[in-house]
Amino acid sequence: MILVTGGAGFIGGNFVLDWLANPNADGILNLDKLTYAGNLTTLESLKDDPRHVFVHGDIGDKALVAQLLKDYQPRAIVNFAAESHVDRSIHGPADFVNTNIVGTFNLLECAREYWNGLDDAEKKAFRFHHVSTDEVYGSLSATDPAFTETNSYEPNSPYSASKAASDHLVRAWFHTYGFPVVTTNCSNNYGPYHFPEKLIPLVILNALNSKALPIYGDGQQIRDWLYVGDHCSAIREVLAHGKLGETYNIGGWNEKANIDVVKTICTILDELQPRPDNKSYSEQITFVKDRPGHDRRYAIDAGKVERELGWRPAETFDTGIRKTVQWYLDNPVWVEGVVSGSYRDWLQKQYS
Known part of the structure; x- marks a missing residue:
């Protein structure tokens, strides 16, 4: 088996589904804390699949992690477990420190102790894949040129600072202990099963529910957008063939301003599910006060992973965003299950 942490979240859940879509793939031991963003209904199709073992737990629980490693003997760990929403990190940074820094430390230490007990062949084959952010x-x-793997770290939010710290821990465990790690830093993901606090799913669902489409500041913040299915394929490639101790930037080669992303979604919805009054969804766009420390532009140079491992995204932004909008239109039951009272309270607090 492989151990996947955070495998009920957005990217982790997509990775689990993508991995097990291959009938010959190794099984997955899925450890997830099931915070607000963890959703087992994402994995509903796997409920009778013996290759998927779900455990409700925290990567910070050293006794639990050590026992799981002993019982299931995974050949690799893929660490998605993280608090990841910048706005939430501004309001409550403690959870980000506890999960992203302390949790990663605990996972590394348990994994290192487990790895030290393996025989030589198993040690050589083992991998710890840490999933991080641009x-x-x-x-x-x-x-400025796009981020490469040699850019210095300059995090500007509690979220990015906590992820930077976790990246440094992973790097140190390789250089100090020889622990076999690889790290990937990805750009903004989008696609199916995305919790609707992030820009793209929030805009889709607000549009369909005749609500305002909130845009921070002037909407000119630029991000590189990576379809989650492409991210999953990149992780598989790096896990299988990445060089130990290396970092690989994973991007979509799709730089877009937030306002342009929102207008594109509105145009697709105008076509696929027009408003009853036949007006454009773009009339619902509302500009709100910018958040503190809002980074202006991210851009990923994914040339290294293409040169060394032959990976390149399959989706353009136009194809990926259309697939995403269609998925939300086709899956109202999943959406209804996610949009809970606590989620609505968060939206009211953030965008009132």
């Missing part, structure tokens, strides 16, 4: 690199100006 936000650790800070912000770019409009003319």
